[in-house]
Amino acid sequence: MIFLRGSWHIPVIAFVLGGVLSIQEGFTFYVVGCMFLTLLYSQRQHLLFLLILLLFGIGGYIHLPLDSSPLPPQLLYNESIEGKIVSDLTESDQSISVILKGEGGKVLVRYLKEKGNEPPLPESLKHGAFCRVQGEMEPFEGARNPGQFDYRTYMAGKGIHSQITIEEEAALQCEGESWISHLYDTRRHLKATVKDRVHPSTYVWMEALIFGDTDLIASSTVEWFREFNLSHILAISGLHVGLILGGTYFLLYRTGIATKKQSKLFLLGLLPFYMFISGGAPSVMRAGLMGVLLIFSGSIQKKIPIIDLLSLTCFLLLISSPSYFYHLGFQFSFLVTFSLLLTIPILKQYESKWIQSAIIGLVSQLSLLALQVHYFYEFQPFSLWINMIAVPYFSFFVIPILMIIFLLSFLIPSISFFLSYSFSVVHELVLSIFITQSESLDYPWVIGELPSFYIVLYAVLFVIMMEKWEQEQKVKTFLASIAVVFVFVFYSSLPYFSERGVVTMLDVGQGDSFVIELPHRKGVVMIDAAGPPVFTMNKEKTANEVILPFLKSRGIHRIDALFITHEDSDHSGSVPFILQEMKVDRIYVSPFHTEKYETEVKVEKISAGQSIWLAGNEIHVVHPVSDKNHGDPNDNSLVLDGLFGGERWLFTGDISSAIEEDIVERNSTLQADILKVAHHGSHTSTSDELLIKLNPKIGLISAGVDNRYGHPHEEVMKRLTDHGIVSLQTNQYGAVQYFFSGQSGTFSTFFPYNASRE
Numbered sequence: 001m002i003f004l005r006g007s008w009h010i011p012v013i014a015f016v017l018g019g020v021l022s023i024q025e026g027f028t029f030y031v032v033g034c035m036f037l038t039l040l041y042s043q044r045q046h047l048l049f050l051l052i053l054l055l056f057g058i059g060g061y062i063h064l065p066l067d068s069s070p071l072p073p074q075l076l077y078n079e080s081i082e083g084k085i086v087s088d089l090t091e092s093d094q095s096i097s098v099i100l101k102g103e104g105g106k107v108l109v110r111y112l113k114e115k116g117n118e119p120p121l122p123e124s125l126k127h128g129a130f131c132r133v134q135g136e137m138e139p140f141e142g143a144r145n146p147g148q149f150d151y152r153t154y155m156a157g158k159g160i161h162s163q164i165t166i167e168e169e170a171a172l173q174c175e176g177e178s179w180i181s182h183l184y185d186t187r188r189h190l191k192a193t194v195k196d197r198v199h200p201s202t203y204v205w206m207e208a209l210i211f212g213d214t215d216l217i218a219s220s221t222v223e224w225f226r227e228f229n230l231s232h233i234l235a236i237s238g239l240h241v242g243l244i245l246g247g248t249y250f251l252l253y254r255t256g257i258a259t260k261k262q263s264k265l266f267l268l269g270l271l272p273f274y275m276f277i278s279g280g281a282p283s284v285m286r287a288g289l290m291g292v293l294l295i296f297s298g299s300i301q302k303k304i305p306i307i308d309l310l311s312l313t314c315f316l317l318l319i320s321s322p323s324y325f326y327h328l329g330f331q332f333s334f335l336v337t338f339s340l341l342l343t344i345p346i347l348k349q350y351e352s353k354w355i356q357s358a359i360i361g362l363v364s365q366l367s368l369l370a371l372q373v374h375y376f377y378e379f380q381p382f383s384l385w386i387n388m389i390a391v392p393y394f395s396f397f398v399i400p401i402l403m404i405i406f407l408l409s410f411l412i413p414s415i416s417f418f419l420s421y422s423f424s425v426v427h428e429l430v431l432s433i434f435i436t437q438s439e440s441l442d443y444p445w446v447i448g449e450l451p452s453f454y455i456v457l458y459a460v461l462f463v464i465m466m467e468k469w470e471q472e473q474k475v476k477t478f479l480a481s482i483a484v485v486f487v488f489v490f491y492s493s494l495p496y497f498s499e500r501g502v503v504t505m506l507d508v509g510q511g512d513s514f515v516i517e518l519p520h521r522k523g524v525v526m527i528d529a530a531g532p533p534v535f536t537m538n539k540e541k542t543a544n545e546v547i548l549p550f551l552k553s554r555g556i557h558r559i560d561a562l563f564i565t566h567e568d569s570d571h572s573g574s575v576p577f578i579l580q581e582m583k584v585d586r587i588y589v590s591p592f593h594t595e596k597y598e599t600e601v602k603v604e605k606i607s608a609g610q611s612i613w614l615a616g617n618e619i620h621v622v623h624p625v626s627d628k629n630h631g632d633p634n635d636n637s638l639v640l641d642g643l644f645g646g647e648r649w650l651f652t653g654d655i656s657s658a659i660e661e662d663i664v665e666r667n668s669t670l671q672a673d674i675l676k677v678a679h680h681g682s683h684t685s686t687s688d689e690l691l692i693k694l695n696p697k698i699g700l701i702s703a704g705v706d707n708r709y710g711h712p713h714e715e716v717m718k719r720l721t722d723h724g725i726v727s728l729q730t731n732q733y734g735a736v737q738y739f740f741s742g743q744s745g746t747f748s749t750f751f752p753y754n755a756s757r758e
Contacts (some may be wrong), residue, residue, distance in 0.1 A: 007049075009311040009338075011056040014039060015318070018060025021324055028452040035456070041404045064318065064325045066157055081107060081137060081164065085129045085174065088184040092215070095569040099160065102131065108140075108155070108163040109133055111172060127177025134171040135164040143545050144507040144642055144734035144750060147377070147449060148551025157326040169293070187211075187277050191542040197409040197416050201424035202573075207400050208234055209394075212279025224435055227444065229365055229372065229383040232336070233394050235329055241287035243399055244274055264295050281316070282330035286337070289313045307341050309755060310334070328375065331366055339367035363389045363466075366484065370458040373488065374450040377552035382441035390434060398427065433460040446554030447492045492555055503644055503738040506550060507730035507750070508542050509533070510680065510704035510711070511570035514651065515551065519741070522615035527640065527651050531573015543577035550735075551582065558583040560614055565637040565653030567595040588612065591626045592636040606638070608666070618642065622670065623655065623663050634679065635659050641670070645740025650694065657687040664693045669671045677701045677720075677727070681712020691723045698735060698747070701729040 014036065021032045037055055043050045055678045083102030090097045097481050109131075124131075139162055142152035155161070166172055166331050187232065191211055204216040214222060214234050222329070244265060254264040275288040290313045297304040314334055317324050324330040344362045361384055372379055380386075381544050401423050408416035438734040450458075465480035499519050506513040510529025518524070532541040551559075562573045562584050579599045587603045597603065606612070607626035614621045623639035628637050637653025650672035655663075660678070664670065678685035680703040699720050703711040712729065718726050729735045734750030747753075 005525070006363075007545040010039070010043075010049075010158065011052050012311040012315050014056040015060035015064075015315060016325075018057040018062075019056075019064030019318075020060075022061045022065040024452055028456065031453060031456055035460075060318075064322050066153075066326060068494060078368045080135070081133050081691045083107065083131060085125065085127055085131060088127060088187075089125055096125070100131055100164075100755075104162075106160040107137060108131075108160055109135075109172065110163060110165045110168065112165060112167045122176035125172075125185055126174070126177035127181040129174040129176045129181075131172060131174040133164055133166065135166045137162045137164050141162075144736060145549075145550050146504075146737075146750065147549040149549065150548055156417075157323045159323060178434075178680050183276055183574070186666065189276060189521065194406060194409045197413045198405055198419060198420035199424045201428060202402070202405065202420035203426065205398065206406060209399055209402055210406055212284065218419075221431070221435075224438070226420075227383075227442070228380050228386045228390075228586065230387065230390055232364075233390065234333065234334075238758055239272070241271070243293055243403065244270070245291055247400070247403070268292060268295055282324055282327050283333035285317060286310075286313055286330070287334050289316065294646075310337055310341065318440050328371075328420040328564065331371060332336070332469070335367045335371070336364050339363050339466075342466045342470070346466070349472065357392070358384075358388060366462060370450060370455045370462075371488075373447050377449055377555070378444045378550070378557075380442070380444055380447040382443065383442065386434070386438055394650055395600070406674060423601065437535060438469055444557070445488070446493070446552050446555055446557035449553040450491060454487055454491050458484060495555055499738055500741045501745075502554075503649070503710065503740070505676075505700050505728075505730060505736040506546060507548055507734045508574075510707045510709070511573070512565070512653075512676075512680075513547055513574075514641075514676070514704045515554075515556075517554065517556070517675070518615055519574060523606065523617070524558065525554050525558050525563070525614060525619070526560045526578075527563045528571040528653075529562070529567055529574040529578050530571055531569045533662065534569055539573065540577050543574035543581075547574055547578065553558040556582075558585070560585045561588060561612060561619075562586070563588045563619075563638060563640060563651075564593065565639075565651070566590060566633040567593055568633055569653065571637075571653070588638070590624055590636050590638045592629050592633075594622065617644070622650070622667060623659060625666075630659070632656075637678075639663060645738075645745035646743030647673040647745065649674045649676070650696075652685070653674045653686075654682075656680040656684045657690070660687055664689060674698045674700065675725075677712065677716065679711075680707075680709070681716045682709070682730075683713040684713050685721060686716050688719060688723075691719060695723075696725055701724045701727055701731075703729060703731045703732045707731070 017032060017036045021029065021036060024032050034181060040050055040053055040057075043053060047365065081100065081102050081104075083100040085098050085099045086106065087099035094113060096113070098109050100107045100109050101565075130709050138161075139329060140152040140309060141149035142153050167601050172495075191207070194210075207216050208214045212235075213482060217234070222234070223615060225234055243336040244563070246268060248270060249263055252258040252266060253260055257467065263455050271288045271291050275284050290309050293304075293309045293312065294306075318329070340360060340363060346358060350359070352358055365384055365387065390629055401419075403425065405416050405420050408419065454597050454710065463486045464479060465484055468476040481558060495517070497520070500521040501516045502515075502669040504515045504517075506515065508530040510533065512528040513530050514527040516525040516527070530542055531539060551557075559582055562575070563579070564575060564587065565666050566572070567589075575587075576599060579597060579601065582603050584599075586600075587597070587601055588606050589603060591605045591607050593605065608621055608623050610621045616655070620641040621638065622631065622634050623643050634654035635656055635658070637659075638651075639653060641649075641661075642649050648671055650670075652660075652675070670693065672698055675691075675694060675698070677699045681701045686699075711726075717727065726748065728749060730736065732751070732754060736750070737748045738745050740746075740750060
């Protein structure tokens, strides 16, 4: 019957569709709803199976939605909390973290280390320990800009809605432990033993590919893996589990050490242990659980279709932990595995192993492409070729060698160190060749943040393509493949047909960054690119976490003009990193700008009276005068005037009130509808004289939340209010955007605008 062998993936698909439907809204909600109804209609002749599908769909709709409700106000900002530790310790250079489960749910407790001090791990921090924590409970920081990673939502997906940060061990009192803590201790002991017995360069890769932690790999290397769609190699997955199963089974059974039954029993015990020491990532849980089910099905001498085992594994994991539904590793792992199962009939059409390998690589990438673009906004068209070389190298050389070294580190430590040193020499050479040669294939296609509707459309076309390919209908397969690619071509071309332009004031903390997108994507202008605070060690932080994600989420891969008002880090600190990632046609600076940039892009000094024309739009330079150096970078800031969406804009950098007075005297007809309030709202700027002269309607203020300068200052806010000017501040509303078409437009804030704040 249809609802027996080989068909249980259909109810699981209904369950997942129910979950997808629960998080959609608008037009996409109806599209997914129609897909679910179509699935039900296809089984109309099998009433029992149709009822099962309906129940599964309703179950997914109820069970899978993300619990994003914050903690009750009475629990937030409490000075203490009690609960049990329900996680292992997570250690970084700055802190030690555990997850505590108390009355109000799970809380992340972070113990900050002192600078230059490496304290031993507190012995009382054990899984299952009952703890009393003294500290203020706070919500996580969420995204404040379009395209920015939302850490609050990410943690909510794990059921964690708040955190406590402590700086003294005395603030955390714990006692007791659970039996699981001994397993965590064993895992730490294994890692420490291996680390002492292998070459340091090799241990970095063992930490990633055996223990499931990529923190030791250089960030530039991790970024290379991500850019070329190779991140799946760094994630312990079915490949690793398969090698463990196959290698162990061969060693035990084929060599005569154990019988087939004994070998399977050993594997049943080994798999949960390996899943634990490798970090328990969703891809490992999927592969490990499938391995256990395969062994069980073999033991009962009843062959269960692999697609049913995969479906059962997916269902069990989602039932036990709905947060997996939002986990990128879970989504990627099951999508790839399910898609590869669809390729089995296709692979039988070809005898060449190379062709089969190419098909597997192609299908693996196509199955993930829509989600990858949704999360990362871009992909590398040539990544398929890199995958075809890198995947076999890691599968048949790196991972097996690392596992052998792992075993030898306990059996024959002296040989393990020699072998690990030899491996590190070869591996570093091969990896450097990969990275160097891939530079000639580095042509990322920046598409933008793919909406849910296009993901659904892509998925439907992809399934049609696979179906026609399996049926050997080559013409229809080709047409379907063109349709699949056209989804991205169409979406990425939309800005070039749109009459709408956008001016965005990004929330970069205590700094300035504006992005102007002209209608029909005729040009992209950027005014300033703030870096993080000067005391921040990671100088790429603002570029990588705010500016570049925003640009890529908008499908922007090229900046036509980059204006740097002055060289202070809060206006120019991210420029070097933008130049590395984006094509910039020209950089404009003031005549007194002294900072040099390592770039082939032409840097042009401009001064008052000049105009920069871009696709018929004029950006007029108001300040500084070329022969008048004020001796202060702030007062030498570029001041720019432009007309966008029927409104006159004035971008003022960090000028003081004295410069404002000079500008007013030199420009008798100067007016502004939208004023970028100078120097983040400092009392040294935005004088009454300027406001009377310009008569703006809106004042834009870019300032950090709870910044140490107290910006914007109270007297500036009072002056704006007295002149009837509406102020929009990044520290209150996140990013502020002005969407315009023709001579009219509308302001929109990332967080809901509340006029009562004004």
